[in-house]
Amino acid sequence: MKLNALVLALAATVTLVTTTGCAVTRNQETVGEYVDDTSLTARVKGKFAADPVVSALSIGVETLRGVVQLSGFAKNNDERAMAERLARETSGVKSVRNDIALRS
Secondary structure, eight states: OHHHHHHHHHHHHHHHHHHSOOBSSTTSOBHHHHHHHHHHHHHHHHHHHHOSSSOTTTEEEEEETTEEEEEEEESSHHHHHHHHHHHHTSTTOOEEEEOOEEOO
16 A cells, blocks of 8 residues: 555656646746846846946846846946946846945
8 A cells, every 4th residue: 555655646746747847946937938037147248248337247147037136346336327227228138136236
């Protein structure tokens, strides 16, 4: 009887895993969303690298479901504002969370 319960539990686990979709991590996003977010992150970073005001090395970019989060340190308010503007103007970005701090 215990063997039947074990087989049933294993079958239920396999069914649950295969029918819940393909997620990158628990409660995160699908593989397609992950690829889209990775592409958005790369495009925003590319804009930073091409811009003379924004230091691409000092400002981090992370994207989850089209929401871009900026972090790191800016030299001044102009750099902070330009980084946010460049991110917002990137096609596919739904919103931007600007957590860039100013260096003292």
